[in-house]
Amino acid sequence: MMRKKLLLLLLCFVSFHETIVVFAVQRPVLSPISSPFCPGSEEHRRMSLSKKMLIALSVACSSLGVIIASLFCLWICYKKNSLKPLKNNANSSVYEDGFQGGFCFIYGLQDTCRSYQQVSSSNILGIGGFGCVYKAQIVDGSYAAVKKLECSSHDAEQEFQNEVDLLSNFKHPNIISLLNFSSYNETRFIVYELMQNGSLETQLHGKRTKKLSSFNLSQRRMKVAMDIVRGLVYLHEHCNPPVIHRDLKSSNILLDSDFNAKLSDFGLAVTDAAQNKNNLKLSGTLGYLAPEYLLDGKLTDKSDVYAFGIMLLELLLGRKPVEKLAPAQYISIITWAMPKLIDRTQLPNIVDPVIKNTMDLKHLYQVAAVAVLCATGTKLSSVDNRCSPLPYSSCSYGAQRDLKSWKNCSPLTRKAKTYLVQS
Template sequence: MLALTSSKSREMVGRKGLLPMIDYTLLEAASNSFSEFNVLAKGISGDLYKAHFNEGITALVKKLNGGKQEYEREFENEIDLLSIICHPNIISLVGYCFHAETRFLVYEMMENGTLEAQLHGPTRGSALSWHIRMKIAVDIAKGLGFLHEHCNPPIIHGDIKSSSVLLDSEFHAKISDFGLAVAVGSQNKANLQRSAALGYVAPEYVLNGEFTEKSDVYAFGVILLELLMGRKPVEKTAPSQCQSIVTWAVPQLTDRLQLPNIVDPVIRNTMELKHLCQVAAIAVLCIQPEPGYRPLIADVLHSLIPLVPIELGGALRIMERLACANQESVSFDWHITIDLPDEHGKS
């Protein structure tokens, strides 16, 4: 990516090396003056543009919304963290740019944009099969697991949402939007003046400002509901009324008869009922009101991997399951289980 660096670049030093500041004129030319035709996705924090540089180099440019004071800390925070974090399920930052009051982040290219755009945009999730959705969930869990379990100190992302999940040409998922991320033990209310996106915020943060790894787990649970149902985290039910996907879904997630009916029509009847119930059970645990009842993201990951075909990086052997379709079901050692009630209300 050296070809993207201007001679006037200043540099920010991270443990991975030098992160270049890219000249605005290069970004402008590569994005066709930030043309609407180059918009890959629109988000709360900013719009994503496809950028085609010289020598066949492509990248993803995020043009941040808001004024300098409002987003300066988040902009610097994202640069600081992504300059030292390296993981297959966390987005790579290749550069950044200042132009007047506007800030830009330049990511590796992610051809399929955001998960939000894929689920709720014009295609309405038609490109996302059941197995692809489970693969995306596993990828997000892997990224969060790295932040929670393998960073020292652990990092709380703080802004997990479907628009923070970027998808490459093969729908591998990577987490972005680290503006609100904090290291465990360093956060305080002053650092969290702007809350995360509506619909993903854990109850404990709304009530008392508590902000932990379990807050990320709650947001992950909301994304899991989006993947299952194809619904937005918050939807209007009347001109002045909204309903969260959590409030709407929970009573139906624990009803075996009702559960298949609330699944996104795009994927309805394309999965085994046992697998659907397992994902519903995981989602229910993740969105528990009490943080202590939510699982660790590592346990969520271990429970999701058996639902993803081996070809997509999981542990599910599709051909073997097809061969056993008329025999007794294959047994998995689930790490998370919930006894869902049957049609008579019994567990």
Template sequence: MNFALVLIPMWVLTTALIVTIIEARPEPTISTTSGHILLVEEQPIIQFSAKMEAQSPGLPEVRVIHHQDLNKRILIALIVASTLLGGILLLLSCCWIYRQKTSKHSNEKTQRTIEVPKGTPLSALMVEFNSLRLGSRKGSVVGFNYQLLEAATNKFSESNVLGEGSSGPVYRASFDGKFIAVVKKVDGLRQDAEREFENEMNWLGKIRHQNIIRLLGYCIHGEARFLVYEMMQNGSLETQLYGPSHGSTLTWHLRLKIAVDVARGLEYLHEHCNPPAVHRDLKSSNILLDSNFNAKLSDFGLTVTSGKNKENKKLSGNLCYVAPEYNLDGKLTDKSDVYAFGVVLLELLMGRKLVEHKAAAESQSIITWAMPQLTDRSKLPNIVDCVIKDTMDLKHLYQVAAVAVLCVQPEPSYRPLITDVLHSLIPLVPMDLGGSLRIADCVVSA
């Protein structure tokens, strides 16, 4: 509401009122005798009248007006005008406060929790859920009622368990048999669980990117916390590489596409997110794949604003993904994510777990073992995953290996920016998979 548009007309009316009062005052009476003007002087009425009668007995009586009456009228007019303006300002202020409260109440209403009375059919619940989800503003997170999640997961039955995450089990949820989602249970009794739960909601509630998992909603029930995500039909990259299929469904070009998708997600966090963020927990189990093997980053419980070093130095479950500088002295930058990306790229290249157990009391990091062979072109083809061996252009293989070696350099300043990594990998991915490589340029080397 623009106060000036209301105050200006009121001020004009008040000014006109004052001018009218002033112009309505009586003018002093002026008499002339023999061409001479008699001026009225401020003298006592008795003395002035006597003098005039002595000098000119035939002249009309001169009236004397006191200025005190005029001043009183002006003062009254000013008081009335000020009172009127004050009342208008008070009224406008009350209207503005009421409007702000109404707007705040409306925003809170868009994020209300779905209330589920006992015995309500699931189809009726979905009507309410869809109307709320579609009506909420961008960036908001829908609050689910516990009964709705319980019904969608068949009371969190073991048959609906998709896996076990770092924070708890993950369930498949079917809403009315049409809408499928994933429900992750966060153990509220676990240390830092509440902080990570709030952190993930804050980040994913405002992030919208094709390579970052979409958070649909949340639920708080007693000590338990639940997060609801979009369904990713092909699970995690870790499951694809080391599960029953042992990476057989991941071709060379499909692996490069996954690497490009992950790099795009990280580039968004580092370069375009406001404020810029460091994922801090990038690993193959946190890279999820949809039905078309589009990769999306997940698990943002440890994500922090870029440039901030947290006192809580909780690390990824596998130290092989953790940059050396963060492991030693807690230094955290976007180059920490680049190091973890390099490790994931090596997994895609070799199809091996990051730690090999050679003896009961001895284990060796796959990075330490592979590094000398990655830089030797004669040995490099021998450490490639047997599923994709001899299916790629050797020049492309050398280039991917070189990018991986740069990303896992111990010194952060030697690592490239994720944007540079992305630009190095896009030309190796076919156009139909989101890259710039033309199929005619794909020369398979034996």
């Protein structure tokens, strides 16, 4: 609406300007008797005509300058109105009138990144369901990650809006930071801080190289586990309303240059209030889906806790959440590991060999107990016993802590420590 008013005003101004110019250059109609009786009339007419032409040119040039300035102002207003600030409201939308315009792409992405050409195949960091993530240099000389989404479907568009809306309101050291976002036709761009060490999935299941050798310490892996816990507790307990990630997995845990872990990819995330009102379709990744959610669609924050338990097993055992045994046969990590996790004699034999010698047995038993408790969900009746991982993860991570302090911990922690002291 703002743009229509500006355009109408500009057209009226141009029409008025043309009228002035035509009036200024129009030759005056002289009286036929003025010529024979006024000897200097011809010279006077020439001087008057020159002055009028000069005035007309001055008016035309100044008017042209005003038109150009008006067009520039119109262009600036168009860009600024193309990208509205987000509201902290579950019903708000990241779109306002004009967001679909091409200028928004220039305003959003090229003001952040040095060039559009950086978003090319040579700079790919990863590939997801709806697009790719690229490495790009931003205007201050540092680097960022740019996710390029092709939003030709309603689901892709909804995920883009959801992620931008949530990330714009998050502020936590273990949640990925949103730097900018943009739109161009059906293509969407989200600009994040760059995480130099990639994803947890790459570190655990990528090719074993010298580059990944720095992740072969149990202390570093447990630090990553605690970072994930802190991010989850922020979502579940400090956001209002609480947020359920719904797609927590190792590929969505990103690591910076110091191996600090941050949760990312909030396209499928929902607020606790929203998921109670809407019938959400089953979404997530095989191997990380909690049984109660997979069987009857019951989604709570315990679903994220289950996924954390699976990732804790990945960190401990070095195995993928689902392993392929044969062309058409698969087995989940929880099915394979559960009998061995509850047997102290077998547990040391299934630990990831690269961290086996960096972890004492007491610490190993504690971490295994936490993983079992988080992933205890084979029966729906046990879901209520699966609670926030922070209390018992913090207790289990500190191997030096005295087990006699169990009375101050949650019931779930006491269950874990009861398991730990059993022979």
